[in-house]
Amino acid sequence: MRTTLSSALTRLTCISHSLRPTFPQSLPIFAGRCQAARRLTTSSIRSWSLEDLPRVSQETSPLIFHLTSDNPYYNLSVEHYLLTHSHPDTRILLFYTNRPCVVIGRNQNPWLETDLKRLQQGLPPDEGRIPRTADNAYGQIHETQLRKDGTAVPIDLVRRRSGGGTVFHDSGNLNYSVMVPNSKSFKRSTHADMVVRALSSASSRYQFADIRVNDRNDIVMRRETESQWLKVSGSAYKLTRGRALHHGTLLYSSPYLDKIPGLLRSPGRDFIEAKGVESVRSPVGNLVWTPNPGKREEVKQEITQSIVREFWRMYGADQERRTGLNEVTLGSEECAEDTNPDIASGVKELMSNAWRFEQTPRFDFASGTVDGTAVAFQANRGVLEHLSLKSVSGASMERAKSDFKEEIKLHDVKSWKGLITGGNTQEQNGQNSIENSARNSAWSEGADAPDALVKRIEAVFPRYSID
CATH class of the missing domain: 1.10.287 (Helix Hairpins)
Known part of the structure; x- marks a missing residue:
């Protein structure tokens, strides 16, 4: 028991x-x-080992975790580990804050959900940034990391393992995750309501008049002088055998709030027909805005503690919260290969382009006619399957996946101009080769790919490289 x-x-x-x-x-x-309890109750973060989680979570519930890393790949991998390795009956609350990143859902299309070119350009430095410090409660004040040339803040593109829509994370966004038994009583609104109750008492300090959960299980708030409801929290879910995960964002004071719409507005929205899940766009807002990172940290800690108290009231009212026993802080050393190979493997998978792009469900792209020429193609798992070109002059060309020398991965096309006008085709024998050659010849004699058309395609499908 x-x-x-x-x-x-x-x-x-x-x-x-x-x-x-x-x-x-x-x-x-x-x-x-006893050995597990000793590791849990020590004041040293490094002595806490997640290998003890199956046993500890069977004996101790609820559990609260605070992650000190701002690496989204690590934080999501720890979250997945907690979900899959904790006892089915335990209840867990997890907090973490990520560096700037765009996070898409498990079955979403990155070319439809975000502006990849703008994403790779990065963000302007947060002028209020301060050096990393160990003086805060959970070690989560992070210095904004600039690119090597010092001109911009890089943005990660992450595909999570749960469903739902696309969201933007940064230092002014608090991520919370709740893991509970996957029983018939599980409701998607339960823990969004929990967060609303936690925030309601602070409405006067956070400059909003009302806050509630809408019919999409988003948390929305309205300011005293405005009638518009602004989204401050979105949620995603993952249901496994015996376990249910609800994780949500909470925009409490993002320095990049005005950049979110542009990052999440794809130039391909009018040209892509996707089979996956498409995000629903909503106006967003901060619970409270301050340019001072120290003040932001105070707000975050206040919100965190309010949510913890409400969570504990729901699931641990008969128990004492004990730092190190049922409330634990974890550092990034847990993702080392020799420390926890499961988490290390999860980080490696999330960081790979095979996961980031090649998990994309089948979709169609049609460029529309530009300067008398149109391009259309079909792709599956991020790989080109069929390409066609048509000109108002009557010239046309079609290529199948087998006509190319190698797989054409959409995130790694070096030259759309070369691809469209006949580069990278595969030599083949037989009637199909003759027909393909005839089509290619007809196209090359009839027209070229206009620069404006190529630019439209490159805007949607830029080559993705990580600085």
């Missing part, structure tokens, strides 16, 4: 055996639990 008494017995057992150099053979289970 997983009760407060069970945890207390574990701690008492640790105390009673703390002076013994070894554990009696008759108490192997208690020995293991």
